[in-house]
Amino acid sequence: MTKVFISMLFMTVSSWTYAQHRLSVEVVNEKQEKLTHASVSVSRAVRLQQQSDKDGRVQFDNLAAGRYQVQVSYVGYSIQDTSLRIDKDQVIRLQLQPLSIRAEEVLVTATRAKSNAATTFTNIDKQTIEKANLGRDIPYLLDQTPSVVVSSDAGNGIGYTSMRIRGSDNARINVTLDGIPLNDAESMGSFFVNLPDFASSLDNIQIQRGIGTSTNGAGAFGASLNIQTDGLQSKPYAELNNSYGSYNSWKNTVKVGTGLIQNRYAFNARLSRIASDGYVERASSDLKSFYLDGGIYGKKQTLKATIFSGKEKTYQAWYGTPEPLIKGDRGLLKDYAGAMEVPKGAETDRLLSADRKYNYYTYDNQTDNYTQTHARLHYNNYVNEQFNFSVALHYTRGEGYYEEFRPNDKFAKYGMKPVVIKDSVINKTDLVRRRWLDNHFYGATYAFNYTPSNRLKMTIGGAYNQYLGDHYGEVIWARYASTSELGDRYYFNDAKKTDFNIYGKVDYSLDKWLFNLDLQYRNVHYKIKGNDDKIKNIDLKDDLNFLNPKAGITYLINERSNAYLSYAYASKEPVRKDYVENPMKSFPTPEKMQDIEAGYRFRNEHFNIGANVYAMLYKDQLIPTGTLNDVGSALRINVPDSYRVGVELDAAWQISTQFTWRATAAFSQNKIKNFHEYVAVIDGDWNTLRTDEIVYKKTDIALSPATILSNEFVYSPLQNLSFSLRSKYVSRMYLDNTSSKERSINPFTVTDWSTRYSFSALGLKNVDLIASVNNIFNKKYEAGGYTFGNLTPTGDRVYYNFYTPQATTNYMLGLNIKF
Template sequence: MPLTCSGLIKKYKLKTRLITVLAVLLLPLLTQAQFTISGTVSEKSITLTGATIKIKNSTAVTTTNTQGKYQFSNLKSGSYTITVSFVGYRTIEKTVQLNSDQTLDFQLNQAAFLAEEVIVRATRANEKSATTYKNISKAEIEENNFGQDLPFILNNTPGVVVTSDAGAGVGYTGIRIRGSDAARVNVTLNGIPYNDSESQGTFWVNMPDFASSVDNIQIQRGVGTSTNGAGAFGGSVNIQTASPSENAYAELNNTFGSFNTLKNTVKVGTGLINNIWSFDGRLSRIKSDGFIDRAASDLKSYFLSGAYHGKNDLLRVNIFSGTEKTYQAWNGIPESRLNGDVQGMNDFIARNYLSDAEAAHLLSSDSRTYNSFTYKDQNDNYQQSHYQALYAKQFNDKFSFNGALHYTDGKGYFEEFKMSQKFSNYGLPPINENGVLRERTDLVRRRWLDNDFYGVTYAFNYQAKSNLNFTVGGAYNEYKGKHYGQVTWAQYASTGDNFRHYYDGKGDKNDFNVYGKANYSPVEQLSLFADLQYRKVTYDITGTDKNLKSLNFGNEYDFFNPKIGATVFLNEESNVYTSFSVANKEPNRDDFTNIKTGLLPKSERLNNIEAGYRFKNNTLSAGINAYGMFYKDQLIFTGEINEFADAYRQNVDKSYRIGVEIDASYIFSSKFAINANAAFSKNKIKDYIDYVSEYDDNGDVVNVFTTSYANPDISFSPKSVLFGELVYKPVKGFAAAIQSKYVSAQFMDNTQNDTRKLDAYWVNNARLGYDFNMAGIRNINIGLLVNNILNRKYESNGYTYSSAYQGTTTTENFYFTQAGTNFLLSLNLKF
């Protein structure tokens, strides 16, 4: 029977409803469909290898292979903006609406000026270097920059532990990477060495608010690639200062927070003038009372930079300087005061012959903020100025050069009040006062350091073929350091005066290195890496030291530091790598000046094995690596002292660090993301001998006790360091983050004694940021950082020593407490 008109209408409506229901049911599947964006990057008809392709507002990033190809996979439908950059070429971007697989090719044009990255390219690692590293972008630095020293901005990276003498991240701060202290972490600024040549440490307090002038940072863990300056035994921190903005700008950055912390920063820049010139400047001041009593800091700095940007060359001149006045808080808190142990404090007072005023101060102070120093001018005063001339030249598409001339001028002193000092310790005769022979006096002294550091760094880069490139580089640097002391006040003056030097010492150090690096890809999936460095160091120490002991050390070292590695690219998103590296390191100044007469320290050697896996797509970036660091003749403290009661380091035959590190970031959605890393390690000395000196009533050493230990933990080397961050962006311009850091227990010496350790701690911070704009102001940022939101009581650093009297051994422990809940509020304006 034929359908009627009404029947046809009913059938049509039913069909329409079925299609609609089916479409609704299939919609989630359609929206969850995953697509790819792929293509090539070229200049005219020549494909470019190693160009960087990023998806804006995500962690998705990749590089072109030897055929100039790239690919992003597993992308949901939607709008994407793709940016492509390559050294020496203009960065371009395209936006694509993705609802199917897309082929997106890019053709780059050579830049009117050379990219700033070429300045640090020779000392940087990349995914073909078979090196374990972490890059920190300018945006990440800005998010975490509330005026604290640079180590606290690096605190969120794998295997890093930071500490602060004042307890709140301003003033004297320290950083350890894989348990290695600052003297074993190589730091460069635009490829120029920053570590102090003699102590080999890094004093971040001399560069207040330097983070405000930094464009990006790369942390290489382990030996890393060849770099300039002191050998990297735990890691290296390679810092590149800010690149110019295309447009003129001005910024006002202000922070106020707990402990009367105040930061004011002014930044200005011309942008590119006639596409050739650029000038940038920064002026900063930071003040803080500190968490610890009287641990105040008064810091000032400036940064000036001017550049000429040619078509094929770049000349940049940087001048920056920092001045610090910091009240000393480096004695720490005695264990008895920290625990509120009155009897323990009274015993401490008796053992250490504290005066009545010192005893009363100890007993009445707060347990977590006690500072033994009460003299009003117990300050550290130092100014350091840097001058850098950086030049880069692109001769053709295969050959380029970058080099630098540099000079650093540093001068300063720390002042301290000392009670009942022997005149003879200052080269002065006793005095006769009304028939009374006085051999001691209260006094105020200053210990000075006046140094100059200058030299040249260079690197030639040659891209022989698309799959083969070479770098030859090196540096020659000279250091001249003067160490001297003055007595500026004395209760009894003897024959001295304010201008007399009671000791004068000199340190002259020349550091030459040359290295050659090569990357070769015999096939597309394999990259081979080799890096050979020769380093020659001469170091002469003359004059007298602080104990008036004559110094006459002449040392010369020849080091060969080879590195080899391979990276296998499994696909566009993942690779595996392995490397073997050797590093050698000379002793520092204290290893010579504090050692017993007649002994000499030996240089240290490290064999480093790294192996890892990396994965990266548009939502997930992850890596896992295993490492082994095997030391020969590592210098460590053993408890032994010299004839002036100074502790010194000794070589131990064999020691090692082995571990696993994990680093990952995952974007759940446009609103949620998580960042996390973990480091697990085992750090051991094969055979260790501990020394304890026994004293008599005159304070003379009458005996030395020794104890042997098999495989104890290396001091200040936590077995676990964990970090996690949850980021929430509910609306445009607003971001909130919860950060969590766990550091397991650390021993303060090498005996693995539970009575001499820092307890594990777990600290949580919260960070809020809101960006918006209004008429006349390009961007307004309001930020809030709340540290230690759960108000945990913890200590991040400390020290210990033991002594014996009449057969009884006493151990003294001292701790550096960190602040409870505290905040920093910032207001940043960009014009």
């Protein structure tokens, strides 16, 4: 190992002594006018990227001799992609040709933070997405960005996954696809399991932390993901991407595209399948999806239709693993068996002999089944250099159920009469039920962009969306069926939600100063009527109006660095379970937050860094109590005063053409002031005697780590060969809001390794061989969990902790072929 290390060090140091060259690029349009802020990248093993200055120029220094790929892009022009061999200092001029921008690009631009915007964001390009896309869900592709924590029910990143940014969960992370909201209108979560392998159709992702800029959708409260799908390909292409790895995990993807036909039409298609047995017992996934688009691309106008769909079948694994199987105190398992209501006999024996991969469920079809199909129509009109606009229509159809076996359930719960057999009255039965969600989501989005001068840009945009959702349950089998019939619904309720928003943005520059003003108005109408699984005769309505102002200022220190300061205020409605399953039996209050962000950015050819501080000050924040409902979703309550404050760092250093180092760091405090906890006092016969109140003057918000670090080293000894070593550290996370170490997730560090080799052969455009080994040090860790418990009459605390264990050492192998 010492010799290997010395050899690698020698090669790295030697690379610094090789001949270094300079490449200067000047970007102009068809009229030979210089284009400012064009994106120019130079790629070999590692990608370097800059924006052109006021003279349309960029300069890359210290480039080793070899062949490079030079790519230039600018809104309103076709992408220029050139292969260039560099063996001396060179100056080149690249001329871009006009091309009407894609319909969705205006919408994406309208809701996306610009390069010098006074907000905190990270951009992830297509190359980075492709390198990591071996089948794991989209949250895992974002794991190396600041303040992100990801978790997987199955343990290996396939199937149901979750993500937190700055401690904010999925319900507060707004996701848009080409400017159209993805978040579920009721739960406000974004479930990428419903769109398996969507990463294979992506061009880039922008992550805005904090409130960010005004956008479409309901979840923009803690962070936003602004996702843009693949750009227009001018030439025909075909791709075949395959992966295989641990736990019988497979990913198969086929992509084809016509390129521009008659310089006017283009069509693209993708077909994908992902399957895995999962790390946790029986936590299997069977995921299928397709993507189709077709467009008419004129000089000034574009019309594009898109349809994509995903179908998922996942075995339920949200219940988690009892703490004794995680931490080794197996003597407590019998107590846990009682709290979990595990049937005595074989099931209790199975629990007592289990390991950390234990799954509470054993019924063969204890699965979640859901199909979601999206249809979109984008129209764009690039009127002139000062004015363009875009509108989009969208429709999403979702339908599915989760099926579960219920032992010894009461007939009364399902509206069925007891069964009388001779002299015996049977009040309970084993049964299998399905709980359905059947919904429609449709609407329109729009954006108008006006740029009267180089100093001023104005945008008006917004959306009107409506959601219709039916929730109902069926018993499909029962040991004793009573008087029930197939198709009977033991509960039914329908929900309707309309969401209207309009926003205006103004960007103004004066010398070295950039000023941003942003104002959004949202109107939300939500109603539920009918019977729920537990609550009958629901008749709930809520009408809300929100005014969300934002303002920022950026100072351009020089062409390579800037500093910014921003203030934003936002309000957000509760989600469905806050209304229906509120632990305090009260009507939930909308959340309100003030977000203050200040930061500094620096970038040159070899080094870039972003540093920012933030204060997210909440009023009536809805925070998790630590307990879950019966489908694994966290129950929440309003707390009057709470805050999240912290500092984030995001840096990359191109040490040489062979060696790159990237790192992020996030340090934060996430606190509730004067938190009131209500705990039931229960006697030995499980009778509730009373409820005690415990007051905490200041305590940590559940599942919000104070420190998150990531680190990546990339070594490229050859032009087409790279090795990557990534690590992630997450500090302690508390399962509830009491700052109790006894009810917490231990800190963990995970290290992954990957290698990638690219080449051309046998007429193939490109072949990628990829190998990835995750958790190379075989760390046993957990990334999520929950807790419940009570007090005894003598005041002792009894609690039961459950965790989502993540996979130990596992691998994925990939073979990607481009024709």
